[in-house]
Amino acid sequence: MKAISKMIVKRIALSLSVFMALVALFTLYVNIRVEQSVGSRIYASVDSVPHNKVALLLGTNPLNRLGRPNTYFTNRIKTAAELYHAGKVDYIIASGDNHTRKYDEPTAMRDSLMAHGVPEDRIILDFAGFRTLDSVVRAKEVFGCDSLTIISQADHCARALYLAEANGIDAVAMAAPLRAGRWVRVRLALREWLARDKMMLDRLFGRQPHFLGERIEIPDIAVQKSYSTSEGMDMRIVSPTEFSCPVDSFVVEFVSGRDAEGMTGEWFRIERLDNGVWTELPLDRKLENERGEIWVIFNAIGYPVFAGKPLRLTVKPWFYERDWPSGTYRLAKTYHFSPYVKSDTAYVEFRIR
Numbered sequence: 001m002k003a004i005s006k007m008i009v010k011r012i013a014l015s016l017s018v019f020m021a022l023v024a025l026f027t028l029y030v031n032i033r034v035e036q037s038v039g040s041r042i043y044a045s046v047d048s049v050p051h052n053k054v055a056l057l058l059g060t061n062p063l064n065r066l067g068r069p070n071t072y073f074t075n076r077i078k079t080a081a082e083l084y085h086a087g088k089v090d091y092i093i094a095s096g097d098n099h100t101r102k103y104d105e106p107t108a109m110r111d112s113l114m115a116h117g118v119p120e121d122r123i124i125l126d127f128a129g130f131r132t133l134d135s136v137v138r139a140k141e142v143f144g145c146d147s148l149t150i151i152s153q154a155d156h157c158a159r160a161l162y163l164a165e166a167n168g169i170d171a172v173a174m175a176a177p178l179r180a181g182r183w184v185r186v187r188l189a190l191r192e193w194l195a196r197d198k199m200m201l202d203r204l205f206g207r208q209p210h211f212l213g214e215r216i217e218i219p220d221i222a223v224q225k226s227y228s229t230s231e232g233m234d235m236r237i238v239s240p241t242e243f244s245c246p247v248d249s250f251v252v253e254f255v256s257g258r259d260a261e262g263m264t265g266e267w268f269r270i271e272r273l274d275n276g277v278w279t280e281l282p283l284d285r286k287l288e289n290e291r292g293e294i295w296v297i298f299n300a301i302g303y304p305v306f307a308g309k310p311l312r313l314t315v316k317p318w319f320y321e322r323d324w325p326s327g328t329y330r331l332a333k334t335y336h337f338s339p340y341v342k343s344d345t346a347y348v349e350f351r352i353r
Contacts, residue, residue: 027193030200034162042157042173046082047325049174051353052149054218055080055089056139056171058160059096059105059129062112071179072153077109079176080151081116085275087327087351088174089149090221091122093139095129105129117276124218132156132195133202134209136163141212146170153178155192159199166203225349232258233305233335235346238312243329243350246322250331252348254311262305264335264346266298268315273328281320281329294319305335324352 043049057080064070083089092113096105106125113123124143129135139145150160150173157173164171223243226236238251256262271278283294296319305311315331330349336342 023197027197030196031193033200034158034196037162037165038158041161041171042154042175044175046079046086046088046174049083049088049149050172051088051326052147052172053090053220054124054139054143054145054147055083055092055149055151055174056135056145056160057092057094057109057113058132058135058150058152058156059094059109061103061105062108072176073108074112075153075176075179076151077112077116079174081113081118081275083149083151083174084113084118084122085273085327086325087353091124091218092118092151093124093126093135093143093145095126095135095138097130098127099130124216128209128211128213130210132160133163133199133207134211136160136169137167137209138212140167140169141209142214143216143218145218148172149174152176155189159192159196163199223350226347228335228344228346230337230344232256232337233262233344233346235331235333235335235348237331237348237350243352245324245352247317247324247352249317250315252313252315252331252333254305254313254335254346256305256307256309258337259307260338261307262335262337263302263340264305264311264313264333265300265302266313267334268317269332270317270320271330271332272324273330278330281317281324283319284321287319326352 057076060072060076061070062073080092084092094106094109094113096109098104098106106127106129110120110123110125114120126135126138126143128138139148146168147170148164150157150164150171152160152173154175157175161171161173223241224237226234228234234255234257236253238253240247240250254262254264270281272281283296287294289295303311303313328349328351330347332345332347334343334345336344
């Protein structure tokens with residue numbers, strides 16, 4: 001009996017050893033496949049990441065196990081907001097778990113993004129992002145995204161990029177900062193390895209998202225957006241039609257919708273949207289005089305704007321620094337209507353890629 005028991009124990013031990021070896025080899029194979037598929041598509045700098053219409057913000061719990069703010073969550077939110085304010089994305093899909101009324105990752109992400117200056121109409125909620133697989137596949141099948149910028153921590157980004165490539169999505173990723181101690185990093189790495197194993201098994205067995213649903217179209221963003229402080233005057237940029245740095249000049253067109261004669265002059269200002277606040281661009285320090293002053297003088301010339309007759313002017317931003325980072329900008333010019341007692345301002349927004 002003892003010999004038989006020993007033989008059984010040896011067989012069980014051998015079987016377990018073989019199984020563990022196969023698991024280890026499978027994990028190694030999966031991780032090599034994932035890392036090789038990523039290449040150089042994970043970015044660490046907002047300035048270097050290319051523009052995409054839509055970012056996919058992958059969800060996580062806003063609170064950690066101790067009930068304190070989860071740095072994974074807060075760092076993803078900050079990264080997503082930075083991408084939006086830098087003009088690198090036009091919309092953000094907040095995709096996360098909402099399996100109960102008391103657990104709602106997408107709404108928490110939306111509220112946090114809005115607190116960081118992202119407009120509500122640029123945030124799209126995906127309440128069925130139960131897994132990374134669900135979030136990625138739904139981004140294409142439900143929201144129609146053939147290209148994406150994925151936002152998460154670097155290891156998670158790699159897995160999401162592999163899934164995106166496997167589903168025909170042209171994706172890059174922006175890695176949110178990871179601030180954790182050594183042992184936490186080890187635990188998270190082991191967890192990610194197992195998550196990649198599960199991802200590969202899901203693909204092998206043809207697992208699909210829990211829910212798909214009807215197609216939701218994400219609208220395109222206009223290249224430029226015009227508005228004024230009063231009705232009856234519209235200003236738009238005629239050229240260039242695509243904006244990139246440096247900008248040597250703009251050709252702007254005024255169109256009056258009033259019967260009264262309007263007037264504009266040479267003055268203008270260019271501002272950049274920074275965390276929800278419009279800030280004028282810095283002046284070129286090469287223009288400083290010996291006292292450290294920069295004087296910009298506009299000629300006191302009035303250009304009439306007649307109803308139904310567009311007026312075109314050339315604006316040359318020569319006195320601003322030429323290195324404009326990617327982001328949302330606006331050109332501002334004042335105008336007056338007869339009897340010219342009140343000054344109004346026309347704006348046109350544009351984006352530097």
